[in-house]
Amino acid sequence: MIPVLALVGRPNVGKSTLFNCLTRSRDALVADYAGLTRDRKYGEGDFEDRKFMVIDTGGISGEEEGIDSVMAGQSLQAIEEADAVLFIVDCRAGLTPADAMIARHLRVRNKPTFVVANKVDGTNPDIALAPFHEMGLGELFATTATHRKGVKALMDHVMGKFPEEEVENPDLPTGIKIAVVGRPNVGKSTLVNRLLGEDRVVVFDQPGTTRDSVYINYERHGSNYTLIDTAGIRRRKNVKETVEKFSIVKTLQAIEDANVVVLMADASEGLVDQDLHLMGHTIDAGRALVIALNKWDGLEETQKEYVKKELERRLRFIDFADTHFISAKHGTGVGHLYESIERAFKSATDKFSTNFLTRLLQDAVREHQPPLVRGHRIKLRYAHPGGHNPPIIVIHGNQTTDLPAAYVRYLEKMFRRALDLHGTPIRLEFKTSD
Ligand code: GDP
Numbered sequence: 001m002i003p004v005l006a007l008v009g010r011p012n013v014g015k016s017t018l019f020n021c022l023t024r025s026r027d028a029l030v031a032d033y034a035g036l037t038r039d040r041k042y043g044e045g046d047f048e049d050r051k052f053m054v055i056d057t058g059g060i061s062g063e064e065e066g067i068d069s070v071m072a073g074q075s076l077q078a079i080e081e082a083d084a085v086l087f088i089v090d091c092r093a094g095l096t097p098a099d100a101m102i103a104r105h106l107r108v109r110n111k112p113t114f115v116v117a118n119k120v121d122g123t124n125p126d127i128a129l130a131p132f133h134e135m136g137l138g139e140l141f142a143t144t145a146t147h148r149k150g151v152k153a154l155m156d157h158v159m160g161k162f163p164e165e166e167v168e169n170p171d172l173p174t175g176i177k178i179a180v181v182g183r184p185n186v187g188k189s190t191l192v193n194r195l196l197g198e199d200r201v202v203v204f205d206q207p208g209t210t211r212d213s214v215y216i217n218y219e220r221h222g223s224n225y226t227l228i229d230t231a232g233i234r235r236r237k238n239v240k241e242t243v244e245k246f247s248i249v250k251t252l253q254a255i256e257d258a259n260v261v262v263l264m265a266d267a268s269e270g271l272v273d274q275d276l277h278l279m280g281h282t283i284d285a286g287r288a289l290v291i292a293l294n295k296w297d298g299l300e301e302t303q304k305e306y307v308k309k310e311l312e313r314r315l316r317f318i319d320f321a322d323t324h325f326i327s328a329k330h331g332t333g334v335g336h337l338y339e340s341i342e343r344a345f346k347s348a349t350d351k352f353s354t355n356f357l358t359r360l361l362q363d364a365v366r367e368h369q370p371p372l373v374r375g376h377r378i379k380l381r382y383a384h385p386g387g388h389n390p391p392i393i394v395i396h397g398n399q400t401t402d403l404p405a406a407y408v409r410y411l412e413k414m415f416r417r418a419l420d421l422h423g424t425p426i427r428l429e430f431k432t433s434d
């Protein structure tokens with residue numbers, strides 16, 4: 001599992017700046033799920049080839065109705081779900097009463113905490129850092145987030161706390177890892193129960209892992225699958241028993257860890273922005289994607305027409321993903337999901353030879369030359385596989401950084417068609433060899 005880091009601190013200390021430093025430049029996933037505050041952001045980053053997740057918890061000013069009420073709310077959930085807390089303070093402002101209050105609360109939480117003394121630029125560090133040492137809250141790191149200074153040293157220590165480990169249980173058959181994700185109430189629990197409750201599905205019992213998500217191994221028609229159960233569905237006695245706390249952290253981790261993501265949306269509500277965010281996130285993570293529009297049973301013909309039109313319009317950017325109209329409740333369309341899951345998995349993990357990829361590249365270049373840049377023709381020489389789930393194709397040439405986006409899209413489309421890839425994003429990586 002990838003480590004989850006929560007950024008905590010007063011407003012204006014530099015949390016967003018640090019968040020942007022740490023995460024990929026893409027838009028962060030903003031939490032505007034019902035019941036969650038809007039100012040919480042989730043992002044992912046890499047540090048020396050290892051992934052981590054960051055939550056910006058929004059500011060805690062200390063002027064709210066008692067810090068308890070604030071900490072007890074969304075920020076607290078974020079801290080609870082995090083593996084470590086980065087507590088950001090402002091060197092220029094010094095130690096404020098609100099900082100001291102946050103520190104007191106963090107102390108009893110007993111999470112690995114790193115104090116980030118930001119805005120150290122233009123101060124005398126010896127003097128500026130002294131009061132923060134006195135908080136006695138663990139290791140202190142001086143940063144200038146606006147210039148990314150000190151961030152590497154900080155992350156060296158943070159990631160050092162989470163050594164990489166393999167947690168596979170060798171005794172259990174594992175198969176395609178499937179994550180069923182979506183907003184609250186779209187029908188995830190109903191679908192999961194339906195998937196596992198089918199005739200001839202054999203579920204292998206497995207003790208809960210340290211994380212809250214449970215990995216359920218099962219066999220269906222002779223194939224093995226592993227379902228990542230983010231909502232603890234199998235531990236509830238029945239679906240209606242409790243409305244489980246919906247967790248974005250668990251959702252994002254499940255996406256990260258899955259081979260294929262089944263994204264569920266509620267057809268009776270149409271596609272909402274959060275559905276699209278989750279799809280965008282799945283693609284950014286490189287995961288194969290199958291879309292399931294649920295509650296199709298309750299719709300009138302005119303509504304169905306409308307939803308289909310909307311889909312076409314809004315899903316243009318992921319035209320490679322299969323869409324199913326299902327009723328988890330009645331079981332209609334559920335069997336067909338497996339066909340898409342299998343196909344997406346196969347596409348995501350297919351192996352291709354360097355010869356074949358190079359030939360495809362050369363044919364494409366012959367058909368459409370890359371443009372001239374500053375009087376020189378961009379040259380693309382050869383291609384080789386660079387990984388799978390998502391499939392990565394590494395293309396060598398010169399001046400490849402000047403390649404226009406439209407040409408990259410042309411190549412991507414060509415590879416997708418020629419390699420018969422369905423349901424998975426693909427990545428082209430360019431290497432310049434001169
Ligand atoms: P947040 O409210 O905690 O998310 O704080 P922001 O990231 O929005 O930063 C607040 C202000 O402080 C912005 O104007 C930033 O440009 C500035 N800032 C952030 N980090 C630094 C730093 O390391 N040095 C200086 N001088 N300014 C910074």
Ligand code: GDP
Pocket residue numbers: 182183184185186187188189190191231239294295296297298326327328329330
């Ligand atoms: P989750 O929060 O995503 O796990 O959603 P649930 O599986 O708990 O379902 C939320 C509600 O939608 C429940 O009342 C279900 O009975 C209902 N529901 C789930 N699937 C369907 C469906 O296919 N059709 C209809 N009409 N209702 C459904």
